[in-house]
Amino acid sequence: MKLIPATPLMTTVPGVSRRQMLQRLGTGVGALGLAGLLQAETPVSGSAGGPLAPKLPMFAPRAKRIIHLFMNGGPSQVDTFDPKPALEKYNGQRPEAADLKTERKTGGLLKSPFKFAKHGQSGLEISEIFPHLAECADDLCVIRSMHTNIPNHEPSLLMMTSGETQPTRPSMGSWLLYGLGTENQNLPGFVVLCPGKPVVGPALWGNRFLPGIYQGAHINNSRMDPGRVIQDISNGGVSLTAQREQLDLLKQMNELHLDRRGGADNALESRILSMEMAFRMQTEAQEVFDLSKETKATRDAYGSGEFADGCLAARRMLERGVRMVQLFYGNGQPWDDHGNIADHRGKAQAVDQPIAALIRDLQERGLFEETLILWGGEFGRTPVSEGSMGRDHNNHGFSVWLAGGGVKGGMAYGATDEFGFAAAENRMHVHDLHATILHLMGIDHEQLTFRYSGRDFRLTDVHGRVNHEILS
Numbered sequence: 088m089k090l091i092p093a094t095p096l097m098t099t100v101p102g103v104s105r106r107q108m109l110q111r112l113g114t115g116v117g118a119l120g121l122a123g124l125l126q127a128e129t130p131v132s133g134s135a136g137g138p139l140a141p142k143l144p145m146f147a148p149r150a151k152r153i154i155h156l157f158m159n160g161g162p163s164q165v166d167t168f169d170p171k172p173a174l175e176k177y178n179g180q181r182p183e184a185a186d187l188k189t190e191r192k193t194g195g196l197l198k199s200p201f202k203f204a205k206h207g208q209s210g211l212e213i214s215e216i217f218p219h220l221a222e223c224a225d226d227l228c229v230i231r232s233m234h235t236n237i238p239n240h241e242p243s244l245l246m247m248t249s250g251e252t253q254p255t256r257p258s259m260g261s262w263l264l265y266g267l268g269t270e271n272q273n274l275p276g277f278v279v280l281c282p283g284k285p286v287v288g289p290a291l292w293g294n295r296f297l298p299g300i301y302q303g304a305h306i307n308n309s310r311m312d313p314g315r316v317i318q319d320i321s322n323g324g325v326s327l328t329a330q331r332e333q334l335d336l337l338k339q340m341n342e343l344h345l346d347r348r349g350g351a352d353n354a355l356e357s358r359i360l361s362m363e364m365a366f367r368m369q370t371e372a373q374e375v376f377d378l379s380k381e382t383k384a385t386r387d388a389y390g391s392g393e394f395a396d397g398c399l400a401a402r403r404m405l406e407r408g409v410r411m412v413q414l415f416y417g418n419g420q421p422w423d424d425h426g427n428i429a430d431h432r433g434k435a436q437a438v439d440q441p442i443a444a445l446i447r448d449l450q451e452r453g454l455f456e457e458t459l460i461l462w463g464g465e466f467g468r469t470p471v472s473e474g475s476m477g478r479d480h481n482n483h484g485f486s487v488w489l490a491g492g493g494v495k496g497g498m499a500y501g502a503t504d505e506f507g508f509a510a511a512e513n514r515m516h517v518h519d520l521h522a523t524i525l526h527l528m529g530i531d532h533e534q535l536t537f538r539y540s541g542r543d544f545r546l547t548d549v550h551g552r553v554n555h556e557i558l559s
Contacts, residue, residue: 211499
């Protein structure tokens, strides 16, 4: 089964364009958006309710929504979730197995400055820098055998977000919107929270050749002010009724222009749909970012700081039907500790309590089992030193973890070599991770395709294997 582009198919009358027929039937873009809103509780097959209307998955899903906690910059696996006692035993030495090529010049093996301990009934080993998250050990599925293509930030960030090392493919969030739509027509289905822009920037959440309505909506979460987090979303001088009339007139003008161009201007269609979305967002967008509506107990559980606010805002969006939220740790590549790996402690402290609170909050609200959480960076770091205490980029082996959404908790899957340098057992490429995520969402990664430039494209390109061993 292949999903077709999100343009509705219909029989046309000779001499009447598809756009004119839609107008005459009273089902222009604005009405389609309204129909999608009214039918938001009823998933539809195909795209009769508009491009963002919820669509039936290909098979029964384990998860309905995703939050990607992106530790951009590359956290070190051997200092977080993949303990390696051999690093202490051979500290300073450089055996042959630890002589792999990475981006920069490196020295001997460097033991971790952090201690590991077993946690939960599962005995999952976690670094001391995550004391709160360690209490959720039995909910985590740590994949210790990840690997990717290139030890550079830009291509690896793109690989993790879009399945390609070049900025030419749609992001995973865009693919999910294309395949599944979103449950809330008053909010973007794919939201990216980042206080600024990471390396590469908007290409990480772009739609590329998919229709523009599927691109991610970037929100700067450095100051979670509901009145300013989305600029110019409301008009204090014009009523909603008057705005609706203005938008309808503008829509008609745009559609006439589109008809004259043969109805084949994707950019213009995207702008029409975006304006409809912006109009609908006035009713809900500011409320979802108003964290003051949460109880003091909830705010205290998440803690303070922009990442904590991002986690809480993400939960508020997910429970309101947003399909995917991507939360970046910060601007640039903050986990990129070339100078001193001990600096990981401060970054872990900023994310540890909020993530643990998010897991518990989702569980208490009955959302955890249908929400897939992904934690990790674009690659890992070397077990050998850069300078005296830093670590270089490492694409050969690294860790991510999943939780909720149909994965087994309290387990470590796969393994790196003795020193934590390269994936050795049950190796899992980013393409395999993407295939597994789509499977959990009820999508066959080989069937979710879009025809562009003469070929069928998909998130996993021509690769990817679903990892059934980590599924609950």
